[in-house]
Amino acid sequence: xxxxxxxxxxxxxxxxxxxxxxxxxxxxxxxxxxxxxxxxxxxxxxxxxxxxxxxxxxxxxxxxxxxxxxxxxxxxxxxxxxxxxxxxxxxxxxxxxxxxxxxxxxxxxxxxxxxxxxxxxxxxxxxxxxxxxxxxxxxxxxxxxxxxxxxxxxxxxxxxxxxxxxxxxxxxxxxxxxxxxxxxxxxxxxxxxxxxxxxxxxxxxxxxxxxxxxxxxxxxxxxxxxxxxxxxxxxxxxxxxxxxxxxxxxxxxxxxxxxxxxxxxxxxxxxxxxxxxxxxxxxxxxxxxxxxxxxxxxxxxxxxxxxxxxxxxxxxxxxxxx
Amino acid sequence: xxxxxxxxxxxxxxxxxxxxxxxxxxxxxxxxxxxxxxxxxxxxxxxxxxxxxxxxxxxxxxxxxxxxxxxxxxxxxxxxxxxxxxxxxxxxxxxxxxxxxxxxxxxxxxxxxxxxxxxxxxxxxxxxxxxxxxxxxxxxxxxxxxxxxxxxxxxxxxxxxxxxxxxxxxxxxxxxxxxxxxxxxxxxxxxxxxxxxxxxxxxxxxxxxxxxxxxxxxxxxxxxxxxxxxxxxxxxxxxxxxxxxxxxxxxxxxxxxxxxxxxxxxxxxxxxxxxxxxxxxxxxxxxxxxxxxxxxxxxxxxxxxxxxxxxxxxxxxxxxxx
Numbered sequence: 001x002x003x004x005x006x007x008x009x010x011x012x013x014x015x016x017x018x019x020x021x022x023x024x025x026x027x028x029x030x031x032x033x034x035x036x037x038x039x040x041x042x043x044x045x046x047x048x049x050x051x052x053x054x055x056x057x058x059x060x061x062x063x064x065x066x067x068x069x070x071x072x073x074x075x076x077x078x079x080x081x082x083x084x085x086x087x088x089x090x091x092x093x094x095x096x097x098x099x100x101x102x103x104x105x106x107x108x109x110x111x112x113x114x115x116x117x118x119x120x121x122x123x124x125x126x127x128x129x130x131x132x133x134x135x136x137x138x139x140x141x142x143x144x145x146x147x148x149x150x151x152x153x154x155x156x157x158x159x160x161x162x163x164x165x166x167x168x169x170x171x172x173x174x175x176x177x178x179x180x181x182x183x184x185x186x187x188x189x190x191x192x193x194x195x196x197x198x199x200x201x202x203x204x205x206x207x208x209x210x211x212x213x214x215x216x217x218x219x220x221x222x223x224x225x226x227x228x229x230x231x232x233x234x235x236x237x238x239x240x241x242x243x244x245x246x247x248x249x250x251x252x253x254x255x256x257x258x259x260x261x262x263x264x265x266x267x268x269x270x271x272x273x274x275x276x277x278x279x280x281x282x283x284x285x286x287x288x289x290x291x292x293x294x295x296x297x298x299x300x301x302x303x304x305x306x307x308x309x310x311x312x313x314x315x316x317x318x319x320x321x322x
Numbered sequence: 323x324x325x326x327x328x329x330x331x332x333x334x335x336x337x338x339x340x341x342x343x344x345x346x347x348x349x350x351x352x353x354x355x356x357x358x359x360x361x362x363x364x365x366x367x368x369x370x371x372x373x374x375x376x377x378x379x380x381x382x383x384x385x386x387x388x389x390x391x392x393x394x395x396x397x398x399x400x401x402x403x404x405x406x407x408x409x410x411x412x413x414x415x416x417x418x419x420x421x422x423x424x425x426x427x428x429x430x431x432x433x434x435x436x437x438x439x440x441x442x443x444x445x446x447x448x449x450x451x452x453x454x455x456x457x458x459x460x461x462x463x464x465x466x467x468x469x470x471x472x473x474x475x476x477x478x479x480x481x482x483x484x485x486x487x488x489x490x491x492x493x494x495x496x497x498x499x500x501x502x503x504x505x506x507x508x509x510x511x512x513x514x515x516x517x518x519x520x521x522x523x524x525x526x527x528x529x530x531x532x533x534x535x536x537x538x539x540x541x542x543x544x545x546x547x548x549x550x551x552x553x554x555x556x557x558x559x560x561x562x563x564x565x566x567x568x569x570x571x572x573x574x575x576x577x578x579x580x581x582x583x584x585x586x587x588x589x590x591x592x593x594x595x596x597x598x599x600x601x602x603x604x605x606x607x608x609x610x611x612x613x614x615x616x617x618x619x620x621x622x623x624x625x626x627x628x629x630x631x632x633x634x635x636x637x638x639x640x641x642x643x644x
Contacts, residue, residue, distance in 0.1 A: 021346050021348060024345065044363070085351065112352075113351065267630070268595075271366065308586070308590050308640065312638045315631075
């Protein structure tokens with residue numbers, strides 16, 4: 001299987017330069033002395049999450065013929081908004097297939113980016129998306145299982161290596177594995193001594209089990225749906241797993257309480273609104289130091305699309321604890 | 323009176339490059355079509371506010387003799403933490419004089435940056451600070467009334483002009499006027515067609531009254547303390563007013579409800595934690611379009627040091643409104 005290369009990621013960086021924000025590394029004054037911490041705030045992207053990078057890269061690679069036919073994605077989360085936004089910036093039609101049960105605000109946001117939203121029953125998303133592909137010749141943009149998506153997300157690793165060339169540890173959330181595959185590819189190529197460490201919720205730790213087994217292990221969607229980190233309920237594909245197996249240094253897991261607490265710390269001390277999935281790497285830094293290598297650490301804050309009621313609740317509870 | 327120049331600001335930019343974050347401009351997908359909006363998130367600075375820029379510039383200019391004697395500041399707000407942090411990065415002793423009534427968390431934060439905190443009774447701050455100056459020969463770092471502070475804050479204008487050279491309108495909060503003076507100096511020098519517009523709370527609109535009168539008008543501290551925007555309760559000095567009078571295009575005011583609502587919008591749609599003062603320019607964009615010039619707009623989000631209980635409350639109320 002051909003893995004994504006540093007050159008693929010460099011090419012992606014050129015393609016997405018106008019559409020994605022070049023996010024800074026934020027030094028944390030509240031870090032422990034022997035483990036300085038920087039945050040990589042992908043919450044600042046136009047759609048509030050890193051997904052914009054992969055979507056922009058995949059769409060930028062389409063030829064004129066494909067552009068006329070448009071793109072399709074099935075997602076109820078950040079990938080839907082990323083594809084809708086990226087297609088709009090390129091003047092391309094996007095069809096986004098979402099479950100009818102998707103919260104109205106996410107449907108409205110996706111429409112606001114100019115996409116055609118197609119609402120379907122539970123479990124129908126994939127089938128309907130492929131029907132649109134067949135009928136219209138539209139191109140499917142997958143959420144993680146594609147080299148262009150992996151290369152786009154990998155631009156985050158490129159930026160970390162540029163801004164902090166003596167980084168020791170990079171903490172990255174793992175779900176379908178596109179983000180972790182891309183970042184690990186860039187970092188291991190540019191900074192061979194740095195370690196990229198995946199982080200999963202304990203309640204959706206299929207990738208840890210797969211890495212230990214040496215091949216993909218399937219967790220039921222019912223089990224994975226237990227975590228509050230709704231962006232981390234997917235499982236790697238063969239393609240992303242091939243990257244993770246060879247380029248990830250380790251994988252640690254965090255509890256639900258740790259995720260909530262990290263959200264509060266990011267809001268109060270980092271002044272960042274993070275969704276649960278985005279707070280997972282910071283939770284590992286805060287509560288799993290013993291399992292992590294020492295040294296200069298970057299935590300990727302992958303997204304900030306959180307229900308305001310949840311954020312409010314997390315802030316209130318963290319007050320009670322003081 | 324000598325005003326700060328573009329060259330002063332350029333020199334400041336070189337001095338603070340290692341200590342302050344080069345914040346990006348964030349395009350807002352939720353802006354109105356004919357008034358594209360970008361946020362300049364100074365909430366991302368190490369101490370959570372733009373004040374770090376002026377403090378770093380002022381301290382970088384001290385000679386070796388002054389460095390040995392240390393610095394002094396009196397403040398209960400972001401300036402205290404900025405001077406403490408900037409002094410620590412330069413290895414200089416900082417004495418911060420704070421009222422004994424300052425919330426413990428702010429005292430703790432200032433101490434955590436390595437500063438000597440001196441607690442005093444109400445109204446004693448200035449006197450005690452000058453005693454430290456007299457006894458130890460320490461250098462007072464004022465919050466806004468100094469060319470080095472104005473030049474440091476002006477580096478924000480430099481960055482806006484670099485990143486968005488066709489900007490039409492820049493919205494900036496006004497309190498003591500250091501931030502607005504610096505930004506207006508940089509923008510008017512580099513982009514003569516762009517307009518820098520100050521924004522004040524209605525309840526602390528002393529600067530609007532002063533600009534209309536053509537000279538400084540005094541509002542009682544009791545009146546100014548009514549606004550929730552605790553960072554905007556100061557008044558300009560002769561030095562900052564001389565900048566504002568000649569370089570600010572206009573000044574608009576916002577209500578307390580508009581400030582709270584803008585905080586919720588920044589958290590929900592901009593994924594930024596803003597303190598009330600930091601949300602004031604965005605409130606002007608959202609609720610005072612008729613008083614603003616059309617075109618490409620930047621709102622400076624000046625700081626994010628907000629009481630979590632207030633942020634939680636603002637998020638909850640904005641849900642009720644839906």
